Amino acid sequence: MQPGKGHLMIQFDAVHKRFPNGTTAVHDLSLEMPEGGVTVLVGSSGCGKTTTLRMINRMVDPTSGTIRVGGRDVLEQDAADLRRSIGYVIQQSGLFPHRTVLDNIATVPLLLGWGRRKARSRAAELLETVGLSAEAGKRYPHQLSGGQQQRVGVARALAADPPVLLMDEPFGAVDPVVRTQLQDELLRLQKELNKTIVFVTHDIDEAVRLGDRIAVFRTGGHLVQCATPAELLARPADDFVADFLGAERGLKLLSLTSLKGIPQAPAPEGGTWELVLDGARKPLHWRTGPTGAGSAPSDSGTTELPVRPLRDTDSLLAALNESIASPAGLVARVDADGALTGVTSRDEIHRHAGLAHAEALVA
Numbered sequence: 001m002q003p004g005k006g007h008l009m010i011q012f013d014a015v016h017k018r019f020p021n022g023t024t025a026v027h028d029l030s031l032e033m034p035e036g037g038v039t040v041l042v043g044s045s046g047c048g049k050t051t052t053l054r055m056i057n058r059m060v061d062p063t064s065g066t067i068r069v070g071g072r073d074v075l076e077q078d079a080a081d082l083r084r085s086i087g088y089v090i091q092q093s094g095l096f097p098h099r100t101v102l103d104n105i106a107t108v109p110l111l112l113g114w115g116r117r118k119a120r121s122r123a124a125e126l127l128e129t130v131g132l133s134a135e136a137g138k139r140y141p142h143q144l145s146g147g148q149q150q151r152v153g154v155a156r157a158l159a160a161d162p163p164v165l166l167m168d169e170p171f172g173a174v175d176p177v178v179r180t181q182l183q184d185e186l187l188r189l190q191k192e193l194n195k196t197i198v199f200v201t202h203d204i205d206e207a208v209r210l211g212d213r214i215a216v217f218r219t220g221g222h223l224v225q226c227a228t229p230a231e232l233l234a235r236p237a238d239d240f241v242a243d244f245l246g247a248e249r250g251l252k253l254l255s256l257t258s259l260k261g262i263p264q265a266p267a268p269e270g271g272t273w274e275l276v277l278d279g280a281r282k283p284l285h286w287r288t289g290p291t292g293a294g295s296a297p298s299d300s301g302t303t304e305l306p307v308r309p310l311r312d313t314d315s316l317l318a319a320l321n322e323s324i325a326s327p328a329g330l331v332a333r334v335d336a337d338g339a340l341t342g343v344t345s346r347d348e349i350h351r352h353a354g355l356a357h358a359e360a361l362v363a
């Protein structure tokens with residue numbers, strides 16, 4: 001199934017899906033998904049995202065058109081074999097309630113005839129990969145939190161090391177904090193594993209965060225635009241896409257640019273606001289003296305306000321936010337150990353925000 005780097009892993013060619021009740025779920029879809037990339041399918045409810053996803057592993061068959069996975073027409077492959085060779089993660093994790101977590105993860109390897117010992121040892125390895133303890137493997141799904149269950153769902157989908165992973169709103173049912181953690185984990189895993197991932201979500205921020213390419217659908221199963229996140233945000237194809245991306249699409253674009261390369265200056269000394277560091281040069285807070293600006297003075301007449309230092313890997317959006325929150329209008333920049341490397345002014349952040357936009361428009 002693996003055609004090699006740089007190839008297209010999944011190809012939809014003029015695919016239609018009309019259900020027996022007359023609903024057209026997918027309309028004349030031609031879409032290519034490169035190997036090792038994350039393609040995110042977004043769009044309002046009922047626009048055909050799930051149907052598109054499920055046609056890849058033949059949980060739904062197209063009415064017409066061709067879908068190829070690894071260069072082979074899916075309709076020429078046995079549906080059960082195809083399903084076992086493609087990882088599948090859904091919103092409610094879909095775990096078997098009466099099997100332990102370890103046995104859940106071992107499901108596909110066992111179906112593939114790996115033998116109990118090998119399947120369980122692979123499952124144990126995957127528990128660690130997705131950040132769960134060995135002890136969690138002995139529990140039953142209901143004894144885990146929603147976020148942990150989703151991790152098990154991902155581990156189960158990865159168990160037979162499939163080249164393709166289908167994820168249908170996998171993080172839709174967890175709170176925003178856990179959701180961000182799961183997204184981070186997926187990005188980390190993907191760096192190592194380089195799977196071809198097709199990911200369905202309603203959440204445009206999740207799409208921008210995770211996608212190498214984003215396909216926007218509208219009702220009736222029409223694909224409106226498929227582009228990189230930067231291209232989509234800078235140049236939406238029409239008003240539908242622009243509305244879907246939301247009024248803050250300019251700010252979302254800034255989430256794609258890191259602070260690396262944006263100039264820093266030494267932290268100011270003797271100004272109204274001083275950046276206080278600890279012994280390891282880690283920023284602690286901004287402080288102003290009795291005569292300085294600021295609010296809520298402490299007993300000693302000084303005021304301390306929080307600082308949120310940023311690394312080169314943080315985004316321009318985070319920097320813009322911090323530059324507004326910072327009483328000094330300065331963003332404290334730190335190295336990987338958290339030690340201060342310099343500061344960047346609000347004006348400089350604004351200037352680079354403008355440049356990032358200009359670059360995205362002409363890219």
Ligand SMILES: Nc1ncnc2c1ncn2[C@@H]1O[C@H](COP(=O)(O)OP(=O)(O)OP(=O)(O)O)[C@@H](O)[C@H]1O
Binds near residue numbers: 025047050051052
């Ligand atoms: N088995 C089915 N029989 C008839 N109609 C169906 C069937 N499955 C889906 N549909 C219809 O096809 C359309 C597309 O559904 P689909 O689930 O693919 O959309 P979706 O974009 O994933 O929606 P959501 O975001 O709400 O999950 C909808 O109008 C849906 O009602």
